[in-house]
Every structure is written in structure tokens, then in C-alpha cells.
Amino acid sequence: MTAALTVRTEDLSVRFAGVPALDRLDLRLAPGKIHGLLGRNGSGKSTLAATLAGFRRPDEGRVLIEGGDLGAAQEPYENAVVTSRVCLIREAGDRPDAVPVKYAVGLAAALRPYWDADLAGDLLDRFEVPLNKKIQKLSRGKKSALGVVLGLASRAPLTIFDESYLGMDVPSRNLFYDMLLADYAEVPRTIVLSTHLVSEVSAMLEEVVILDQGRLVTQSPVDALRGRGASIVGPAAAVDEFTAGFTVLAEERLGGTKSTTVLGDLDPALLAQATAAGLEIGPVGLQDLFVHLTGVKS
Amino acid sequence: MVFDDRSPIYLQIAEQIKNDIVTGALAEDEQVMSTNQYAAFYRINPATAAKGFAQLVDDGVLYKKRGIGMFVAPNARDLLRTGRRDSFFADVVDPMIREAKAIGIPLKDILQHIRSWGGD
Numbered sequence: 352m353t354a355a356l357t358v359r360t361e362d363l364s365v366r367f368a369g370v371p372a373l374d375r376l377d378l379r380l381a382p383g384k385i386h387g388l389l390g391r392n393g394s395g396k397s398t399l400a401a402t403l404a405g406f407r408r409p410d411e412g413r414v415l416i417e418g419g420d421l422g423a424a425q426e427p428y429e430n431a432v433v434t435s436r437v438c439l440i441r442e443a444g445d446r447p448d449a450v451p452v453k454y455a456v457g458l459a460a461a462l463r464p465y466w467d468a469d470l471a472g473d474l475l476d477r478f479e480v481p482l483n484k485k486i487q488k489l490s491r492g493k494k495s496a497l498g499v500v501l502g503l504a505s506r507a508p509l510t511i512f513d514e515s516y517l518g519m520d521v522p523s524r525n526l527f528y529d530m531l532l533a534d535y536a537e538v539p540r541t542i543v544l545s546t547h548l549v550s551e552v553s554a555m556l557e558e559v560v561i562l563d564q565g566r567l568v569t570q571s572p573v574d575a576l577r578g579r580g581a582s583i584v585g586p587a588a589a590v591d592e593f594t595a596g597f598t599v600l601a602e603e604r605l606g607g608t609k610s611t612t613v614l615g616d617l618d619p620a621l622l623a624q625a626t627a628a629g630l631e632i633g634p635v636g637l638q639d640l641f642v643h644l645t646g647v648k649s
Numbered sequence: 650m651v652f653d654d655r656s657p658i659y660l661q662i663a664e665q666i667k668n669d670i671v672t673g674a675l676a677e678d679e680q681v682m683s684t685n686q687y688a689a690f691y692r693i694n695p696a697t698a699a700k701g702f703a704q705l706v707d708d709g710v711l712y713k714k715r716g717i718g719m720f721v722a723p724n725a726r727d728l729l730r731t732g733r734r735d736s737f738f739a740d741v742v743d744p745m746i747r748e749a750k751a752i753g754i755p756l757k758d759i760l761q762h763i764r765s766w767g768g769d
Contacts, residue, residue, distance in 0.1 A: 385694055528692055536685040536695055554652055554693040574657040574697060637654035 354419030355382035355541045356436065356509040358403055362412035365398050372398040374565040375412065380541060382418050385555060387573065388545040390562035391645050396545045397441070399562065400513040403543075404439035405430060419508045435464055438507035440498045440515040448487040452480055452497060463505040470534065471504035477526060491518040499527050503534055511543040528555060550638045563645045573637070580635030580643070581617050584610045589628050600643035612643055658693060662701030667710060670725050671733065677723050681711065 358380040365373040373395045380386050390396045401407045403414055405427030416433055417424035427433040439445075446455050456475070460466045475482065478496035486494065495518035502510055516527050532555060535542060544552055553559075553573055561568040569576075580600065583590050587609040597613035604610075612635055617625075625632050635643075652658045669675040681687075684702055688695040702719060705711040710725045722728070749759055 384696070525692075529689065532689050532692065532695070536688065550654060553654060554658060554691075554697070557694045557696045573694075574659055574700070577654055577658065578656045634655035 354508055355539060356416050356421065357382045357418045358509065358541065359415045359417070359424070360399075360403075360412065361415065363399075363402065363409050363414060364411040365395075365402055365407060366410050371565050373402065376565070376567055378560060378567065378570065380543065380560075381558065382541050383539045384557040385535065385542045385544065387549075387552060387556040387559040388543050388562070389547065389549055389559055389641060389645075390568075391547060393564075394562040394645065395565040396562055397513055398565075400439055400441070400511050400543065400545055403427065403509070404437050404511060405434045406439065416509065421508075435462060436507055437509045437511070438463065438502055438505040439511045439513060440502035441513045442495065442498070442515050442518060444486070444494060444498060446486065449485060451483050451485055452489070453482040455486060455497065455501065456482070459501045459505060463507060465506040465508070467504050467506055470506070471500060474500040474503060474530060477530070478523065492520055492523060495519045496523060496527075499530075503530060506534070506538055506540065509541045509543075511545065513545045514547075517546075517548070524551070528552070531555070549641045550636075553637050561641065561644055568644050576640060577637055578634050579616065580612055580614055580640045582610055582612050582633045582635055583625065583630055584608065584633070585628070585630035589630055593625055593628060593630060600640075601646075612639075614640075652691070652693065658697050659701040659704060662687070662693075662698060663704045663708075666701070666705060667729050670710065670721055671729050673726070675721050677721050677725060679721050680717075681719050681721065683718055 358378070360376050360378045363373055363376040363378075364371060376399070388396050388399065398407070402409055403416075408428045413426055414428075415424035416427055416437065419436070421433060421436065425433050427437055446458070452475075456471060460468060460471070478493075478500060480489070480493055480497050480500060486497065489497065495516055498515045499512070499519070502512055502515070516524055519527065531542070544556065546552055556573045558570065559573045559576065560570045583594055585608065587604065587607055590609040590611050594611045594613050597615050599611055599613055601612040602609065617632065622632060652661050666675065666681065675681065681702075682690065684698040685695055687693075687702075688698040691698075702711060706713060706719070709722055709728060711719045712722050713719055745759075746756070749756065
């Protein structure tokens, strides 16, 4: 039985040539959940994933991984016990390229303490990845599929998929989602899906971490974010009066009509007040909320 | 069932199952899917599915048989129909009357139309 791991970052900063990629990040990823790591390109998602997996040393602060058969908190960097239990799958592959697929599978089997060979065989069949072909001869989609197979069959107590499945076509991605949910139901573990395709994966997530420019924008149960935003539409003066106390995410004007997107819970009394003032209130979907939270400020 | 991203999915799950009970698609004392089956079928997080089911157990719409699964409560259909009757005028009739007034259909025409359905 794989026991899920808990991840913490404390004041974590990583810089590239002095430019911060992660900026004093404090996070806790609860064990046994599927977390979404969301952000635009360049927001720090991949740097965070690499640092959690011990591929990179923090410039300041630290990453702590604990629980399961690790027990007390340990840092992953240059720690073989931790890194064998943390599986990061990236699109680049991070494996030798000039060898057949079966070599990469054998290597993972040797290095991963919770490796499941039956699952690996089943997944290689389903994704139609040829065992004897050299990895460099595989199409982009098949390389991605190989990464997904290695990530799932490792059954690592912390498994991170960093946009590794974006090279796959829609039917293969759907197969990945199905296999991920099925195996997660069988062997619950801590899973991180890093992506900017919010709408495609959001239903599979339990928690989301949203990064922007290396900083934490929000961390929340994903269902709590659904319906947290509202758009208020109506005569500009009335909209402004109503939205005065809210966090405004976006504003648009067309003639005398204004549409303002706000963050916050609208209780029935407020809704009644808005309707009485002739305002229209609409919900804001998760994808739109994500765009507003991470968008270029106008 | 396609879930939208504009309200919590666990509430959408609960609504869908309630609907199936009201329409009779799910019979009383019939077993419902397990949360893992449900999560796999609709490709959603198992914890989200579990939360939706837990809400229905709290509401008395489903009940648990330990080690076997979850079932539709014997009085679930009546319970849900009563609840929907209470909100029927506010949710269905009032918007219709507002629309009729806005586009100039006299209420007597609506009454006539309803009578033509053979009710009394």
C-alpha cells in the first residue's frame, strides 16, 4: 500500500540569473488529493514542480516532504529516498533517447519502489506504445504517452505531471484522465497536475493552486472557486455603487452600460438588492475566473 | 451529464440524482452507483462525487447499507416532489406571468390556454 505524501514549501524562492521564478512561496499540499497547479506560461509552475521533485535546489527557503513511509519531513534535493518516492513527469522526458522503450520501462521498474509491472504492461497496450522502438523514433504523442505510463505505473506517493500529457491528442488525453482516476481510486496518492488547460481538467481536481509571476494567487478547494465570481451588468452608476465593497477583477463599458466582474459570495439579500436596482447578476466560470486572476492588468 | 464550471460540481451531482428520482429513472430502494464508479463514469474527482452523495444522505434522499452501497430512500420521491411543489409557483409560474405581461398577453388568455388542456 502506497501511503500518500504531504508537501510543504516554506518561503521558497528560486531565481534564474537573479530573476525570481518562485518568490517566497508558502504552500501546503494535503496528502491523498488531486491538486491542480494552474498558471499562465512563465508563472513558475514548472520551476515549482522541478523543485518539489528535487531536480532543483531552492535559492532560499525549503521544500519539505513528509508522511507515508518517509515519516518526518525531509528535503528532496539530493535525497535518494525521497526522490524515489516522488515521480515528476515532464514533456521533455528526462530519459535517455537512443534506447528502446523497454529500457526506460526497466529503469523505472528498478528505481521505483512501488512500481506495478502489470499496470505498466496494461497501459503500454492501451496507449499502443511499441516496446522495441527507440524512444527518439516515437511520435510526440507516443513520447507523451510513455511518460504517462511511467508516471502512473510508478504509483509514487507523490506524482507530478507537468503538462506532460499536452503532446497527446484528445482521445489519448481522455484515456489518460480515465486511467488516472481509475488508478487513483485503487491506490490513493498525492497527485499534482500542472496545466493551463483549466476547463479540461478542473472536474478531476480537488484543490487548486494558482500561481502568477512566481507568487501564490490563491489555493482553494476547486468547488469553492466555482461560483465565487459574479458579473454585475447594468447602468454604470448603479453598477459602481453596488460593487464598491467588492474586489473588482475586471471592468468593461459599452456606452452607458457597465459590466464588472467581482470576487465574493453574493448572499440572497445582496442579490435581491441588485435585482431591485435593475442590475443583472451572472455567475463566472472557473476558466474565466482563472483568466481574471492571472490576466494582464489593464 | 455535462458539468458546468459556474457552480460547485457536488451540488450539480446532487441535483442530477434528485432529478432521476423525481422522474422515476431511479426507483425507490434502487442501488445507486458507488462514488468511485460515478467519478470514473463522469470523469470527476472521487471526493467531489462523495460530497454530492453525502449531501443526499444528509437530506434523507439516499441511505447507506454498510458494506453494500447507497440506495434511494423509500420516501425520496414524495419528499422531492413536495419540495418542488413548494417552489413551483415561484420558479415556474411567476416567470411565465412576468413574460406574459412584458409581451402583452392578457392573463385571461393564459387561463383559457390552461383550461384547453382539459384540467379544471
